Amino acid sequence: KKDIEKLGVTPLPDNHKSDKYFYQIIVFTGQRKHAGTKSKIHFVLSGDSDTTHVRTFADPHRQIFQRGGIDSFIMAVPKSLGLLNCIRIWHDNSGQGSSSSWFLKYLIVRDLQTMEKFHFISQRWFAVEKEDGNIERVLPIASEIEKQEFSYIVSKKSYHSVSDGHLWFSIFSRPPSTKFTRVQRCTCCFVLLFISMFLNIMYYDLSNEAKTNSASLSFDSFYINPQQIIIGVIVEVFALIPSLLLVQLFRRLRSRRQQISPLRQALYAIKSHLEIKKENKQKLGRTFPWWYIFIAYGLSILLVGVSIIFIIARGIEFGDEKTQKWLTSILSGFFSSIFLTQPLKIISLAIFFAFFCRKPNDDKEANEYLNDDQFDLNDDEEYLHSMKVNSLFLYRSPIRANRLNKGEITFARDQRLKEIYMWSILREIFIYSCFLSLLCIVTYSNHHPNASLQVNHLRNYFLDSDYMQISTINQYWYWLENSFVENIRAQQWYNGDAPRNLSGYINDKSNRFIGWATMRQLRIKSQLCQVKNEIISTCQYDYSSSNEDKHSYQPGWFNETIETYSLSISQSFQYQSSKDLDTYTYVGDYGNYEGGGYVYEFRGRLSDLQSNVSQLHQLAWIDNQTRAVIIELSLYNPNAQLFTSVIFLTEFLSTGGIYLSSRFEPMNFDAFTSMYQLISIIVYMIMILYFMWIEIRLLLKLKWNYFHRFWSYIEIGIIVCSWTSVGIYVWRYKECQRIGELFEETNGYVYINLQLASYINDILTFLFAFCCFFGTIK
Template identity: 30%
Template sequence: MLTFIPLFLIIYIFRNSRLRVSHATKLRHAIEEHLDEKLYIGKASFIYSTQSAIQDTSKSDDREALAENADDTEGKEKGRTLFCGWQMRIFAWLLLIICLGIAVTFTTFYGVMFGEATCKKWLSSLFLSFFISVLLAQPIKVLLLAVFFSFICKSTDRVDQIEIFEEEDRIIQTLGKRYQLRMDREYLNNNYLSDDFRPQRLVILPPDPSDLARVRAYRLKQRRANDIIREVILYVFFLTLLLIVSLDFRDANGFLLKSSLQNLFFPSSFQSMNDVDDFYKWAQNVLIPGLRADRWYNRNPPLFQRGFLQDRTDRIIGYGMMRQLRTKKDSCNVHELAKHLFKHCYGSYDMFNEDKEAYGISWAKFEGDHKSNNSAPEFVYQNSSQLKGYPYLGQITWYSGGGYVHLLRGSKDEMLDRMSFLNQTHWIEFSTRAIIVQFTVYNPNINLFAIITALIEMPGIGAMIPSYRIETANLFGVLGSKTKLAQITSQALFAFILFCYLIKEIRSMFRQRLKYFTKFWNFVELFIICGSIAAIAAYIYMILSTKSSIEEFSRTHGNIYMNFQLLAYWNENLTYLTAIICFFAMLKLVYLFRFNQRVGLLGSVLKYAATDLKYFCFIFLVVFSAFVLVFYLLYNDTLSGFKTILNAIETSMQIILGKFDFTSMYERQMVLGPLLFAAFSLCVVFVMVSMFIAILDESFQRVLKDLSLQSDDHEMTQFIAIQFIQSIGLDRTTWGKNFIKNVNTQQQEPIYDPESESSKHVAQLKSLMNEFLEHVQQNLITEERKPVDSK
């Protein structure tokens, strides 16, 4: 009830207030501007009434019938609702602004008074009630009100509409009097145009077809200009919100946090790791000391820093985990001639055929049962469901989420002793194919998580391939401690604008049907909308999962292993998706800039050259693939740039760009290397690239000469500029007049069309024949009918 009364009052004032300038007055001004003279409009010769009454009065000039009709109309007008003046609209606007200000003030003060926790719950309930109101409550309310007013309230005629109709009738009467005569005649007495005489028959000649076509084209241009302005403003607003939300998602402190953790756990010696001894040195001298805060400079213990890293800033979530992935013994096939040289053989790792057996200490045969045995936790396999792990991609292959697990927990000395035990019991041996170290830290100062994964691959070639990955992410999102009202507002506005775009595209699909899917930019729009919806869903899932994990961490006081690998995958995919969405959103600016003459010319050139470019791309793909295959076969085992097909493609593209070291190819293949490099440079760099440029140059020259191949979208920019100048009154100035004159002189003439020209000549001939026949009828035939005077 508090909101119903002021809203009802505002709606009533807007609906029942007269316009300051009526539509009929605007019509009269437009007619007077077109005729370049003043119209003398007297009082209406009849009152606006029903169609039957008008027909009765048109058949006879009975004044009593007109009087009775007028009396009936006056009786109806007495029962009509009184309407307010146009000044009441100003009062309604002021009342609306005051109501909005009161609502904003109360919302702000209540938000400050509630506090952070209660404010979050209040905002969540507010957004929920808003969407429920928009999707459910308001449609039902509108339907019920419509039924109520249609069945209960009596429909009455509006006085303002009646007056508009009467004024339009007076204008039509005046034009009817004016155009009863032919175009080449005029009244002898001009008072006929200003008196109250009503002709018995209104004869209004149709407008000139050329003028009507010109006015219709001008109106279509106005509607198109309004659509363009609306589209550009809405999309710029949407793009701004998208960039704000995307930039808020990526914190600038993430790089600094990653650099700090990289210097702490992965020095230069990590990349030079080559054997098992190097791994244990890294684990005992770098990894374990970095996981625990050391004593202070005065040898005091690190009080209140339990669980913090060596930098005393980042807090580890739970504890770290080190797991080993193994391959089965005798899992490879040795040639018959070499079998007697090897006792056992260990094949490559396969996540679907890995070793999952339980062993005793030092990988001895398992003896005993689950309660009493000769094993240790590090020699018993745990699957991915137990560890809540997921497959991980290394430089060689995929690795499963399970393995033989060693937990990095306890004090620093306990972890060092346990690492020495693993070294003594040969935990890493011939069957080992990968060691994965995983842990997650949280920095409360910048509200960022860091998910750290170190991978040491042992492919069975007698060496190690170390790699690591540090992913920083804001997993708390809007629930974080750095949340600002502006971020929440921008995210809510982005979701609302995205919903509006979704409705707009659905309406376009239903309106255009299959034609909708024939335009490239419609697919871009669909990808932006669907990708944004998927990104919002992934973002909400990450926030809820993080909240659940942190609640579990708080409940157990950190004495639990927290695997954030799935959240790391979601964060990575969300980053890729956000980047692609921003790319296509920025790319769509090219479509909006098509109204620029140069940008529109570029689109016309590409459209004209599309056929030639398709054949060129096919030939280029064949030639380029041939050279890539040759380079891969020659250098896959000698140069890192050609070790895989994908690397060979990347390196070949670098050769085209001129960013390549030729000496490495010459040193590995002193004969074929220079020949292949020269052939590739000649065929691809010189011939194919030159052909591509020639196709574009020829298309550009053709489009530049033939105006029919160019788009007329650039004319809309000039039209919008003229409309803006006229709307603000600058067309009355000298500068405005010169600008409009220059634009009009720059408009290109229409292309010659034989059919339209011939029809134009036929119409002119028909008009001349009609005038000739009329002249003959008025002069010669009249002279023949005159009687001859008798002499």
């Protein structure tokens, strides 16, 4: 019903009952934000022969000049205006707020006696706060060259293509003039969806169960990989072919009953004995009889029915993995249809027609309002009598057009700009409040809810009183032999039962090793004292990469020995580089320690470990040249599904003191812990893109002055940190995938260093912190 109202042709309320020459005026309002208006629009139309008085556009039955609207009017004048030259058009700025402004695309004026059409191109704002601030403009008649300009044609076709050509969006934005109904569009969408489901299930029915792609994103037991998305997009392209055929079948249906154009209806209401002198039927291409609608709906039911039968028949045989892949492909195909295939189809067709089919008279938006029939509008007595009885033309005194003077326009502009500024402040506060809340959600969702509990447990478990009281080398060995070694092997239960199925677990029986623990020592060279000393000739300075000892020794730090030791003891006196160990520089409180060193691996039974540690103590593995001992553990808690990197750093200072520090870094190797986190990140990045768009517009407007604003750097900080976080997130994801694959292949019985993953996680945390910092300031 609302669509039919929009199609109506409205006689102007200020038509005089004695006027007998008619023009049709079609007004095209733009699709930009706040393009519609509630202000009163006035105009003066000028031709070679005459000029109209001030006329007013109005319709008592419906709202006119809405955003993206097309409004058609019939204007009566005493005689022909001749060849039209220009139209002066303005509004009185009487609308409230944004409803006072108006964006006019163009007008078409047609002489209903000669059927000659005149185009007036505007593409300008009639607003005190926009562009040049004018609310009155003179539009000259457009030449043939102007009507065929690329920008003008694209402007005409773009909105119509989206509102009518996009299968999904057109359900809501269908142009009133088209005969392709919303029910028919829903039917085509329904068919497209089921055909894509059918083609997807055909593919997965023929394919074998494949191993989960290493690049997949997992959400608990559900995962998505690029292959599923690509399959969904390709299938959607194939499904588009039958849906396009069905769309064309619906579009080309002829009406069952002959339709009377809105213009003819309006003229019949004015002049009941109207005669058509000449009828030029517009070529609409090949059409189908009205009863083809049964074929179209029958074909739709057939396609949907076959798809449902096949989906039920084959889908019940699918396992969980294939079902997940199938659902993922359906969703990716659905969204690609909305945001990829349909927009690409619209853009390509619009550009093609703009370049190669520049027909000035080919205006689909106006065709429903323009009828090529030539009417007999000569005056007769019967017409005048019928008007007295029932006429749409009533005698009215000339309407007074309210024209604002310069002072009033300036005042209105100031008031409107203040209003816009006020709303922009409120909108910005609201957007940034939402952004900051979303940023906090993204930041905290990056951490596992059990991470803090895991850290507290491991701290209480390892950092006992023996560890906290270490101040000498002997106390350090005592802690290793009597506390640490016992803690890293699962022992008997409290009731004396053996720890069955707990191989590789530490003594808390909840966390298991990924491989084994390592103890790495960094030493310095013994060198001559820099200052001559009468007491000693050699000195041991603080650690640096230049004086690090990288030589290999025999047990006891000798160059040669005749005694035989186990392999693990001998290797602990052999220097290994960071490349051999796959380790990186570690930052301590008193130095930055390289990734190489002398490494002892805690491998074997508890009794073997105790014996080896005792032997290392006897061989003075830690002496006055030792500057740091780093114990590294990589743990996995299957109950919390958390990996934890544990590092105990003991720094042996040149002053003789010992400084202890520890680090517990829990990590979750799932890319996203929940769908809620994924949605939050997607919305967050959409907001970042929105901020980028605002800043780019501001940069183009202010140029170098943009960098003189303090808030510009805050915005740049938010944008740069956010996009850097995306890169680091991908890096962490790939590193976690590598570790996860290695852990799965070896069942956790090979040493995996989590140091790099821990560093990447720290960088990501720092970036999130900077985002929160800049966001809070803003």
